[in-house]
Amino acid sequence: MxxxxxxxxxxxxxxxxxxxxxxxxxxxxxxxxxxxxxxxxxxxxxxxxxxxxxxxxxxxxxxxxxxxxxxxxxxxxxxxxxxxxxxxxxxxxxxxxxxxxxxGGWFVWRPDAASSPVQLIGGGSGVVPLIAMLRSHHDTADATPFRLLYSLRTPEDTFFPEVLKDADVDYVYTRRAPDGWPTPAGRLTKDVLAASVFAAAEKPRVFLCGSTGFVETVAAWLVELGHDPRMIRTERFGGT
Ligand SMILES: Cc1cc2nc3c(=O)[nH]c(=O)nc-3n(C[C@H](O)[C@H](O)[C@H](O)COP(=O)(O)OP(=O)(O)OC[C@H]3O[C@@H](n4cnc5c(N)ncnc54)[C@H](O)[C@@H]3O)c2cc1C
The missing domain is CATH 2.40.30.10 (Translation factors)
Incomplete structure (x- = not known):
């Protein structure tokens, strides 16, 4: 485009x-x-x-x-x-x-109405490029199934809440969850990841972004869960 x-x-x-x-x-x-x-x-x-x-x-x-x-x-x-x-x-x-x-031409999503779903995974400010993908998906009324798994410290640390309110989002609060949240705050685990993202059998395209440590950990778990590494695109923001 x-x-x-x-x-x-x-x-x-x-x-x-x-x-x-x-x-x-x-x-x-x-x-x-x-x-x-x-x-x-x-x-x-x-x-x-x-x-x-x-x-x-x-x-x-x-x-x-x-x-x-x-x-x-x-x-x-x-x-x-x-x-x-x-x-x-x-x-x-x-x-x-x-x-x-x-x-950057690799960590990019363009509206394509492809049948394979899109799984977005963001840690902290790593959600920013995924927000652009959500906006583009929404604005073009693209039919591709889209989901976001968002790991963040507390509810106050939510980036772009006005975009996220219309999206299919699973939140993982690492330091403090909202009152009444069904699970206690804690770091993302492989089990929570498995329960929150499109299954490997659905062959999702995955866009994963955050600190280097977050991206490497989650990418390794996705591969262990059977996701094809060629379907996982990553963006590392730095840090550990
Ligand atoms: C492609 C790309 C896109 C990015 N997009 C964003 C964005 O949208 N929003 C945003 O806030 N940042 C983003 N970043 C990170 C940004 O480029 C800077 O690295 C960040 O703002 C820190 O810069 P600094 O000069 O303040 O810290 P520096 O002086 O570079 O580093 C200070 C300390 O923090 C550590 N550190 C550096 N980066 C990180 C990190 N991401 N997480 C944890 N520790 C870190 C360093 O190792 C060092 O110890 C992006 C990075 C890349 C590569």
């Missing part, structure tokens, strides 16, 4: 809105002049330049998809991080950010 030859230009994105998404994360909406649009699942790079010329570049998934020059991001703050505290705490509406993208 909007994928084309790689575009290597750096562009200037204007922050049209920044708001608190969770206690530790901000949602940042950018207007990027000349942005070619993007597929669901792609990311961009943000480059910060200090007055002495020092630069730091980090990747951020895009929570929006399709044509247009508006790009929706959500950034979780790592307290000891170099870039994310600046983006979450210091950026204000009207600020300009240098961006490069869209990037």
């Amino acid at each position: 909007v994928s084309g030859p790689a575009d290597t230009a750096w562009r200037v994105g204007s922050v049209s809105r920044i708001s608190k998404e969770t206690p530790s994360a901000a949602r940042i909406v950018l207007d990027v002049d000349g942005w070619p649009g993007n597929d669901a699942g792609q990311h961009l790079d943000i480059r910060l330049t200090a007055p002495d010329g020092y630069t730091a570049t980090r990747s951020y998934s895009i929570a929006s998809a399709g044509p247009g020059m508006v790009v929706d991001l959500a950034v979780d703050k790592l307290p000891d991080g170099e870039v994310s505290p600046f983006l979450v705490d210091d950026v204000m509406a009207g600020d300009k950010l240098e961006v490069h993208g869209p990037l």
Whole structure:
């Protein structure tokens, strides 16, 4: 749809809105002049330049998809991080950010009404590219069965709740579950994974995203549960 030859230009994105998404994360909406649009699942790079010329570049998934020059991001703050505290705490509406993208052609879902279902699995901010896929699926009324398994710390840490309310989502709360939740808070286990995702026999395409440790653990469990590794696409955000 909007994928084309790689575009290597750096562009200037204007922050049209920044708001608190969770206690530790901000949602940042950018207007990027000349942005070619993007597929669901792609990311961009943000480059910060200090007055002495020092630069730091980090990747951020895009929570929006399709044509247009508006790009929706959500950034979780790592307290000891170099870039994310600046983006979450210091950026204000009207600020300009240098961006490069869209990037990535593998961790991408395009509306295709294929019969094999799509299983999304996100840990923490790893849900961001999956939000773009959910939006694209919803906006195009695509008939592919879609499910999301979302591992997050507490109910307050939910990213994009307005998108998730219309989706088929299984939540795993790792630190504190909502009052009355049927299961106590705790990390995702292989048994909960098996009970929450499309069975291997249904041959789902899986999009799995989160910290490196989360992705590697869950990908290994999926293979042990009989999922074809060729059907599992992963995006690692870093960390352990
Ligand atoms: C393709 C891609 C898409 C991404 N999309 C998003 C996104 O949509 N939202 C978002 O918030 N982040 C996203 N990230 C992560 C992001 O690029 C940065 O790594 C993150 O913001 C930390 O940068 P920093 O400069 O603040 O921390 P750094 O100074 O780079 O690191 C500080 C410390 O945190 C550790 N660390 C780095 N990254 C992580 C992590 N993800 N989890 C746990 N520990 C980590 C480092 O090892 C280090 O110890 C994405 C990463 C990739 C590769």
